[in-house]
Amino acid sequence: MSDTESGDVTTAVILDYLPHGKSGDDRPSYQKPAIAYALTEATFDLVECTLTEGADLNIGDRVTIKPQDEQVESVTHVEYDDLTGASRAELEYVVRDIVENNEQRFVDFYNDAQPISLRLHQLNLLPGIGKKLRNNILEQRKRGPFESFEELEERVKGLHKPKEVLVERILEELHDDDLKYKAFVRREN
Known part of the structure; x- marks a missing residue:
């Protein structure tokens, strides 16, 4: 939680x-x-x-x-x-602050992400993460959970700015209501 x-x-x-x-x-x-x-x-x-x-x-x-x-x-x-236009302009800054202030929650996404189907993994939803980078992340997390964004970047060759990747995906999910899979944006009841 x-x-x-x-x-x-x-x-x-x-x-x-x-x-x-x-x-x-x-x-x-x-x-x-x-x-x-x-x-x-x-x-x-x-x-x-x-x-x-x-x-x-x-x-x-x-x-x-x-x-x-x-x-x-x-x-x-x-x-x-x-x-409003002002809300849209502020959105990226607020998302970035939420991710930074709850680092372990978002690092755990990399630790806990699971397959969605036989062909798609939750990690593949993130911008710039293809099959090779996904496999590198999965291999590294077998050796132990990631503790921070910095450690994630150090241990996974090719993964640059893992925090920014999450911010970009969250913003994409907020902008595009028709995305088939959403990992972060959920409507509260």
Whole structure:
């Protein structure tokens, strides 16, 4: 279990904060609730949070959305195309921070990845990892689990920037809703 999720607690990182609501909302500004777009840390789910009156959040803040903290009134799942431009611009930085702050969780992906089918392995979902590099990773992990991204890069010849490879895959899964296999992005219930 990730350190960003315990029991039924779900945290998210704010991607954009709209204190005067959505621009497309025709109601007068005093009637529009504040909105925030966020990314859940455990499942990389994109959400829109309707905020309570007086909520004060900034981009990069962490907020508890399950159970909802005092600043969150309601939470709705959204798709990448529903995000504001500012949310999209912030997304890569937030994903990178989540991966860096939970290094062991993501190193364990390399340690625990399994075959999806006879012809496809979870490691092959990562950009730049073909059959040869996948086999190198599998051979090295037989000798012992990887403890860090640095060790992974040292032990697996040809694997450069393993953290960046994961960030790139997570972003691909967030952008493309039609991907057949997703290793990281899961919609919360």
